[in-house]
Amino acid sequence: xxxxxxxxxxxxxxxxxxxxxxxxxxxxxxxxxxxxxxxxxxxxxxxxxxxxxxxxxxxxxxxxxxxxxxxxxxxxxxxxxxxxxxxxxxxxxxxxxxxxxxxxxxxxxxxxxxxxxxxxxxxxxxxxxxxxxxxxxxxxxxxxxxxxxxxxxxxxxxxxxxxxxxxxxxxxxxxxxxxxxxxxxxxxxxxxxxxxxxxxxxxxxxxxxxxxxxxxxxxxxxxxxxxxxxxxxxxxxxx
Amino acid sequence: xxxxxxxxxxxxxxxxxxxxxxxxxxxxxxxxxxxxxxxxxxxxxxxxxxxxxxxxxxxxxxxxxxxxxxxxxxxxxxxxxxxxxxxxxxxxxxxxxxxxxxxxxxxxxxxxxxxxxxxxxxxxxxxxxxxxxxxxxxxxxxxxxxxxxxxxxxxxxxxxxxxxxxxxxxxxxxxxxxxxxxxxxxxxxxxxxxxxxxxxxxxxxxxxxxxxxxxxxxxxxxxxxxxxxxxxxxxxxxx
Numbered sequence: 001x002x003x004x005x006x007x008x009x010x011x012x013x014x015x016x017x018x019x020x021x022x023x024x025x026x027x028x029x030x031x032x033x034x035x036x037x038x039x040x041x042x043x044x045x046x047x048x049x050x051x052x053x054x055x056x057x058x059x060x061x062x063x064x065x066x067x068x069x070x071x072x073x074x075x076x077x078x079x080x081x082x083x084x085x086x087x088x089x090x091x092x093x094x095x096x097x098x099x100x101x102x103x104x105x106x107x108x109x110x111x112x113x114x115x116x117x118x119x120x121x122x123x124x125x126x127x128x129x130x131x132x133x134x135x136x137x138x139x140x141x142x143x144x145x146x147x148x149x150x151x152x153x154x155x156x157x158x159x160x161x162x163x164x165x166x167x168x169x170x171x172x173x174x175x176x177x178x179x180x181x182x183x184x185x186x187x188x189x190x191x192x193x194x195x196x197x198x199x200x201x202x203x204x205x206x207x208x209x210x211x212x213x214x215x216x217x218x219x220x221x222x223x224x225x226x227x228x229x230x231x232x233x234x235x236x237x238x239x
Numbered sequence: 240x241x242x243x244x245x246x247x248x249x250x251x252x253x254x255x256x257x258x259x260x261x262x263x264x265x266x267x268x269x270x271x272x273x274x275x276x277x278x279x280x281x282x283x284x285x286x287x288x289x290x291x292x293x294x295x296x297x298x299x300x301x302x303x304x305x306x307x308x309x310x311x312x313x314x315x316x317x318x319x320x321x322x323x324x325x326x327x328x329x330x331x332x333x334x335x336x337x338x339x340x341x342x343x344x345x346x347x348x349x350x351x352x353x354x355x356x357x358x359x360x361x362x363x364x365x366x367x368x369x370x371x372x373x374x375x376x377x378x379x380x381x382x383x384x385x386x387x388x389x390x391x392x393x394x395x396x397x398x399x400x401x402x403x404x405x406x407x408x409x410x411x412x413x414x415x416x417x418x419x420x421x422x423x424x425x426x427x428x429x430x431x432x433x434x435x436x437x438x439x440x441x442x443x444x445x446x447x448x449x450x451x452x453x454x455x456x457x458x459x460x461x462x463x464x465x466x467x468x469x470x471x472x473x474x475x476x477x478x
Binding site: 013015108109110111112113165166167168170171205206207208209210211212213215218220221222223224225227230 | 252254347348349350351352404405406407409410444445446447448449450451452454457459460461462463464466469
């Protein structure tokens with residue numbers, strides 16, 4: 001079957017991380033059936049996951065980067081097939097805030113899910129990575145209270161991530177959520193800020209948001225999610 | 240391709256109805272590629288849609304029921320392929336409230352989407368149907384302020400609908416949302432209450448919620464959704 005680039009696929013929900021459901025519930029092998037680019041986290045919240053060209057990498061809280069085996073599992077991840085027909089645009093000298101706002105101003109994308117991919121030179125890149133948790137898992141707020149941050153100047157690499165409409169806050173991260181990995185594969189993480197030096201940008205809007213649930217996981221099925229707390233905690237942990 | 244009964248498909252969002260986006264944005268033909276049972280509304284909010292065995296019917300605000308042509312369009316509808324391997328259970332003498340609570344108590348389904356289908360004799364059935372709106376469309380609250388209600392005793396027919404987890408309020412209707420059509424095809428609508436006399440029940444949990452957006456519709460793309468208003472209005476209009 002030809003890859004469907006009109007949809008974005010998500011396993012798990014951001015909401016399930018909030019009370020501490022960090023157990024991996026889908027193999028990376030299965031995840032990669034649904035996309036060749038994407039982001040997420042790993043079993044035990046063991047770092048920031050990024051999928052580039054069908055290979056998953058994990059940036060640990062130590063800052064170390066390693067390839068992820070397809071037998072490893074994830075509690076939450078989002079992937080898509082990059083549309084090969086998409087034309088990229090050259091961007092330079094622009095910050096995260098300016099670019100993200102510009103994308104929403106240029107085209108009416110605010111009510112759709114879309115992917116952002118930026119490949120090239122970044123003048124500045126500021127990331128962070130969550131530290132691996134051990135069972136019994138704390139909740140997301142406790143797990144992310146201390147998060148090592150990393151910065152690099154004039155770094156070459158790829159940024160990948162998503163914009164989700166406000167309506168999907170809790171299922172996904174509303175607004176932008178992007179990760180980065182450098183070309184040398186030794187620096188990356190959850191992106192806090194950046195400034196593009198010279199890079200190629202693609203923006204890929206989706207027709208369909210495919211939400212897959214960990215429907216075999218008893219803890220997920222039985223948890224009473226407090227949605228007001230979920231929203232407050234996502235704001236604290238993800239922004 | 241074999242039909243995938245592990246997923247529920249939704250075109251549009253409940254949230255888009257709230258400000259009055261009642262224009263049909265998907266043909267019934269296209270909708271039926273994704274399921275043979277389901278519910279929704281029609282272009283112009285012209286009634287309560289129910290899909291049974293691959294045929295769509297519309298219960299108008301007058302109470303009249305008619306088959307829907309596959310060229311007609313819908314702004315919002317949810318469908319699934321009924322799992323042929325599912326075993327039904329016999330139920331009798333149970334009310335809507337008791338049955339719905341019992342389903343959630345029996346199995347940990349609260350965090351999944353699932354379909355409910357009940358076919359048989361209902362001792363009482365209480366429905367309503369929204370009246371068709373004309374452009375310029377009012378918002379959902381205004382459109383649903385007056386809704387004709389219908390009741391029938393000892394009526395045979397089929398009830399179809401969905402449970403959605405609270406997290407998806409706004410995208411879908413959180414909790415239960417079910418429609419009914421009698422066997423004679425002259426009575427039905429959005430179900431307010433019922434009491435089962437003797438019927439067959441199937442409950443079909445889904446692994447995947449497939450959210451399809453009207454991504455070619457300018458009004459949808461450009462609307463600023465007020466999510467606090469959306470939640471309040473859904474409560475008023477759908478319950």
